[in-house]
Amino acid sequence: MSTVSSIGDEMRQQRAQQDKIRHRLYLFVLAIFALIWMSPVIWTVVTSFRTEPSLQRNLASFIPVPFTTENWTFILSSGNLWKWFGNSVIVSTIHTLAQLVVCSLAAYAFARLDFYLKRPLYLLVLVGLMVPFQATFLPVYLLFSNLKLHNTLIALILPGIASSFAVFLMTQFFRGIPKELEEAAMMDGAGRFRIFITIIIPLSVPVMTALAIFTFLGNWNSYLWPLVSATSTEVYTLVIGLRKVSQSWGFVDFYGRNMAAAIFTALPIVIFFFAFQRRIISGIAINSGIK
Amino acid sequence: MSGVVDLIFNALEIFNPIFAPYRRFNEKLSPKGQQTLTAFIFIAPFGILYSIFTILPIFQTIWISLHRWEIMGTNIQYFGLKNYERLLTVDTQFQQAFGQTIIFVALSIPIIFVGLLFALMLNRPIKGIGIFRTIFYLPNIIAVTVIGLIWSRVFASDDRGLLNAIIVNFGGESIPFLNRGDLATIVVAFTTLWWTVGFSMLIFLAGLQDIPDSLYDAAKVDGANRWHQFRYITIPGLQRPFAFLSVLQVIASFQIFGQVDVMTGGGPAGNTRTIVYNIFEVSFEYFQVGYGAAMAVIMLVILMVISIIQLAVFRDQGVGN
Numbered sequence: 001m002s003t004v005s006s007i008g009d010e011m012r013q014q015r016a017q018q019d020k021i022r023h024r025l026y027l028f029v030l031a032i033f034a035l036i037w038m039s040p041v042i043w044t045v046v047t048s049f050r051t052e053p054s055l056q057r058n059l060a061s062f063i064p065v066p067f068t069t070e071n072w073t074f075i076l077s078s079g080n081l082w083k084w085f086g087n088s089v090i091v092s093t094i095h096t097l098a099q100l101v102v103c104s105l106a107a108y109a110f111a112r113l114d115f116y117l118k119r120p121l122y123l124l125v126l127v128g129l130m131v132p133f134q135a136t137f138l139p140v141y142l143l144f145s146n147l148k149l150h151n152t153l154i155a156l157i158l159p160g161i162a163s164s165f166a167v168f169l170m171t172q173f174f175r176g177i178p179k180e181l182e183e184a185a186m187m188d189g190a191g192r193f194r195i196f197i198t199i200i201i202p203l204s205v206p207v208m209t210a211l212a213i214f215t216f217l218g219n220w221n222s223y224l225w226p227l228v229s230a231t232s233t234e235v236y237t238l239v240i241g242l243r244k245v246s247q248s249w250g251f252v253d254f255y256g257r258n259m260a261a262a263i264f265t266a267l268p269i270v271i272f273f274f275a276f277q278r279r280i281i282s283g284i285a286i287n288s289g290i291k
Numbered sequence: 292m293s294g295v296v297d298l299i300f301n302a303l304e305i306f307n308p309i310f311a312p313y314r315r316f317n318e319k320l321s322p323k324g325q326q327t328l329t330a331f332i333f334i335a336p337f338g339i340l341y342s343i344f345t346i347l348p349i350f351q352t353i354w355i356s357l358h359r360w361e362i363m364g365t366n367i368q369y370f371g372l373k374n375y376e377r378l379l380t381v382d383t384q385f386q387q388a389f390g391q392t393i394i395f396v397a398l399s400i401p402i403i404f405v406g407l408l409f410a411l412m413l414n415r416p417i418k419g420i421g422i423f424r425t426i427f428y429l430p431n432i433i434a435v436t437v438i439g440l441i442w443s444r445v446f447a448s449d450d451r452g453l454l455n456a457i458i459v460n461f462g463g464e465s466i467p468f469l470n471r472g473d474l475a476t477i478v479v480a481f482t483t484l485w486w487t488v489g490f491s492m493l494i495f496l497a498g499l500q501d502i503p504d505s506l507y508d509a510a511k512v513d514g515a516n517r518w519h520q521f522r523y524i525t526i527p528g529l530q531r532p533f534a535f536l537s538v539l540q541v542i543a544s545f546q547i548f549g550q551v552d553v554m555t556g557g558g559p560a561g562n563t564r565t566i567v568y569n570i571f572e573v574s575f576e577y578f579q580v581g582y583g584a585a586m587a588v589i590m591l592v593i594l595m596v597i598s599i600i601q602l603a604v605f606r607d608q609g610v611g612n
Contacts, residue, residue, distance in 0.1 A: 023417045023418070026415070026417060027417065027419055027420065030412070030413075030420070030423050031423075034423055034426050034427070037426075037427065037485075038426060040441050040442065040445050040453070041430075041441065043445075043453055044441050044444075058456065058460070059450065059451065059452070059453055059456035060453055060456035060457045060460055101336075102336045102337045102340060103337060105333045105334070105336060105337065106333060106334045106336075106337035106338070108333055109329070109330040109331075109333035109334050110334075113326045113327075113329060113330040113333070114323060114326050115323065115326045115327035115329075115330035115331070116323065116324075116327045117327075118330070121334070124346065125341070127346070128341065128345045128346075129598070130594065130595050130598035130599075131345060131349060131591065131594075131595070132542070132545075132546055132590075132591075132594055134546045134548065134567045134570070134587075134590070135352065135587045135588075135590045135591040135594065136345065136348035136349055136351075136352050136587065136591070137348070138348075138351075138352055138355060138570075138574060138580055138583055138584050138587060139347070139348040139351035139352055139355060139584075140344055140348055141574075141580075142351075142355075142362075142580065143343070145362075158340070158344065159344045160344070161340050161344075162337045162338075162339075162340035162341035162344060162345065164341075164345070167337065192329050192333075194300055196333075197296060197300075198296050198297075217432055220434070221432075221433075221434040221435065223434070223435050223436070223548065223549040223552075224548055224549070224567070224571070227552075228571070228575055238434075239434040239435075239436045239437075240436070242434075242436045242437065242440065243436050243552075243553060246440055255444075258440065258444075259444070262436075262437045262440045262441060263437075265434060265436065265437050266433045266434070266437045269432055269433060269434070270429070270432075270433070273429065273432050277425065280432070281424070281425075281428070281493060284490070284493045284494065284497070
């Protein structure tokens with residue numbers, strides 16, 4: 001009896017050992033593939049630490065010799081990139097907060113109140129899911145031209161705050177919150193707004209965080225609108241600033257500097273990503289309505 | 292926390308007299324009327340912004356497209372359907388851009404399959420495999436300017452690009468990746484794949500994890516081999532992600548702009564110009580907003596038709612919410 005079980009144990013151990021080796025090997029192959037897949041990024045980082053003369057001689061090197069921080073000190077000491085970084089932070093933060101407030105209020109009405117015109121209004125909200133900004137931004141551009149609001153941060157913040165998707169997502173979520181919680185509060189004489197603040201919002205923190213993260217990312221990375229609206233250097237966002245910088249410095253002469261600026265632009269959002277990694281990965285399933 | 296909120300609300304009650312007329316009005320209404328009033332107040336901020344930035348612009352775009360309309364607003368005249376006539380009959384540039392957009396849509400389909408491949412590769416219960424999910428998803432969150440810049444440097448011509456530098460180092464002849472229309476198209480499409488494949492991967496990973504293990508166990512008992520398991524359990528189980536991603540991919544590819552603007556500027560010889568790039572060019576470089584708006588309307592119609600087909604298909608299959 002005991003010998004049988006010890007043979008079983010041995011076999012199990014052996015298999016576990018084999019699995020471990022196989023897993024290690026698998027991870028190793030994956031690592032090689034990931035290195036190749038990300039090699040342009042690695043090359044970009046390396047290039048930002050190389051000198052121009054050595055880049056002129058040979059671009060294709062993954063070793064930063066001779067090593068220099070010249071490119072980095074140049075871009076970090078030019079105030080523009082920091083200024084644009086600040087603009088991006090301000091625009092994306094205000095845009096995200098405003099969207100949460102504006103859209104959650106509307107979503108609460110659609111999820112909980114029984115009112116006239118509810119269905120047609122909700123359908124009108126859903127129309128927005130089908131209308132890409134790229135197809136309707138021309139009148140918005142003309143509106144801001146008439147108001148003389150181009151080249152202000154307000155112009156970069158306002159469009160997109162009223163997001164159909166945000167209302168849709170939160171309406172779905174609010175509908176799932178048990179009504180009894182509110183009814184008890186209503187017995188105590190609390191108004192709708194008070195219920196919204198004290199009951200609904202605290203229960204919706206996860207979905208709102210997920211939404212906020214993606215709104216922030218989307219706004220930080222937005223391209224077409226800031227490209228046409230912000231045409232003067234002081235109001236560029238980081239993303240648009242990088243485009244202008246790489247055009248004006250020219251690649252032939254300032255290869256390393258351009259690469260440093262590209263990394264400077266990507267870095268804040270990469271840090272943001274690692275800070276919220278779990279929520280981003282799980283939020284994608286929520287946001288795309290797959291789960 | 293709730294104590295503080297209560298305190299604030301109680302403090303706010305000193306403003307009650309101001310709202311007295313509103314209260315009196317509200318009390319006269321039927322219960323549904325009262326809720327309607329409350330609902331409209333809740334919706335108002337959204338409603339105003341939504342009207343200005345989404346709903347009205349649809350109609351304004353159509354209106355502008357019926358005019359000869361210069362961007363400074365000095366020269367506006369009614370044009371009827373002349374803009375559309377020009378688009379559809381004589382404007383070979385737009386027709387080329389339209390065809391090019393369709394090509395990009397077609398070239399984006401592989402992204403879904405590469406995403407599936409990555410998901411299958413990473414859907415194993417191995418410790419440490421999560422890192423690779425992060426790595427392959429990472430490019431997706433980075434701005435298009437950065438992505439475009441990096442890849443345009445990889446593919447730059449002569450020995451000013453990484454790939455060509457390598458080719459030249461090995462004694463080969465440099466390839467004009469970005470200076471030949473067909474190659475530039477592939478380069479832009481590949482860059483898009485590299486940038487966005489992580490998203491498809493994550494959607495498929497979520498889908499794979501939704502397939503119950505019991506299905507595979509049952510199949511194993513029945514002696515199904517790996518291919519059969521994949522073919523008859525995995526693929527049908529991923530119907531939802533497939534449907535979702537293909538629609539999303541088509542819609543996103545119709546709107547390709549950033550990559551083209553950063554990497555090729557629509558060139559060479561207009562070979563990578565897309566519809567959105569053409570709208571941008573016509574409106575902001577030739578200042579013909581009316582004409583740009585006509586292109587925008589055509590794009591809007593196509594995307595709405597796709598969305599409606601999507602809704603119909605999803606409803607029939609019981610897919611989606």
